[in-house]
Amino acid sequence: MASPKHKVSKMRKRQRVASLEKPILAQVGTCPNCGATIRSHRACPKCGTYNGKKVVSVGE
Secondary structure, three states, X not given: OOOOOOOOOHHHHXXXXXXXXXXXXXXXXXXXXXXXXXXXXXXXXXXXXXXXXXXXXXXX
């Protein structure tokens, strides 16, 4: 079993853990059809379009 070669400081360890907890803001965009905020590569929850086509029926 491998053992650590050097000590990992508290700061380095905490920075590594903190980077995993941050939300990824680059995956948020706007719908070109209705302008609502949506996550990328998903159908719009407001109008139900994806890539310019109606793919989901949305109940009002």
